Amino acid sequence: MNKLVMNFLVTEGYVEAAKIIRMESGTHPDIDLATITDRMAVKKAAQCGNVEDAIEKINDLNPEILDTNPQLFFQLQQQRLIELIRNGRINSEWKSRRSPGVCSRGACF
Incomplete structure (x- = not known):
């Protein structure tokens, strides 16, 4: 049960509560608690539609994450496209990137 609570606290970004649970129950999280704030900043950026910021x-946290996890990179690019459509910017973005050879991390636009 303590592991489940710890997982929830870490996932939702409750650093101080996770530290207290760790001290009181001896349950250690699967990740370093020092990285939770950075992880939550990524999560918040993605949830707010700032995919490029995410x-x-x-990449600032670990430049290899997106290179070694193409599914995650694809999902972020997919969300980026959704945000462009949602904000009505798809036509201007599409036109500016239609020239051949405009690629980023293997994804061409």
């Missing part, structure tokens, strides 16, 4: 934060 990708930048991910």
